[in-house]
Amino acid sequence: MKTVRDYQPAEQTRKWYVRALYITISGNLLLVAIKAVVASLTGSAALYAETANSASDVVYSLLMVFGLWISQRPPDNSHPQGHSRFEPLVGLLVTFSMAFAGYQAASASISKLLAGGIAVEPGLPTLVLVITAVTKGAMYYTILQLSQKTQSPALHATAQDNLTDVMTSSAAFLGILGSYYVSPMLDPVAGLLVSAWIFKAVIGLVLENIKYITGGSADKDVVEQILHTTTSVPGVLKVHELVTEYVGPRLVVEMHVNVRGDLPLTEAHRINDEIVNKVLHNVQDVDRVYVHLEPENES
């Protein structure tokens, strides 16, 4: 008797994860290096803070590597259904990094606001902000594509974190130009707007990942798709119970299905397998399907 699920994560998916991790780590390391060099050349205090921000991105990328490595491991005796529930944990971890960036942006802006705004002369540190925005923009775009291919909440959170950095560095850049050429107050105002945007994104990501951890339900259209797929299998009379639950980033489906009561077991079993295979094949988010077959009048 088997007590561990027979399942291997797809090789292609594993490659996508590896690519996402390489992009994240090398991108963040590159930015730390550029910022550290320019910070030491110019002595810019703001840039030292930026270097710390990028260094914290490197730390979370390493935690991400570790977490995603675990989540991609095949089922074993310790986790007989697989390790996919580690994924949303990694996703939550990434939101901490985002929340920290949001907090930093807010507190820096508030102290500048209280000081009446400070005009900053554009220079080499300003150029670093542009480089950061462009690099993070490219990282956002590629990681977002990979997160859609892998359906990974952890990679989705990472993509959002990159977008956060695009916003903060663009706002800092525009803030510096605005503070120098228009009004010193533009810099802190831009910073506050960005931190508000970050906290909104953090709340969305936290809710998404908590749904995956706590067994949230599928969207209505996904339930509709499961029902439609099942009732289209020949021999199925009706579905009288359908329960969905996210277990990690993917769904577990439980159904009670009525078939004719006088079917031989081999035929009933064939119908059961056909339902399971069709739902797994047709509905993207589904990881497992359990079907309870019942004769026509049972409920």
Ligand SMILES: [Zn+2]
């Ligand atoms: Zn069977």
Ligand SMILES: [Zn+2]
């Ligand atoms: Zn029933």
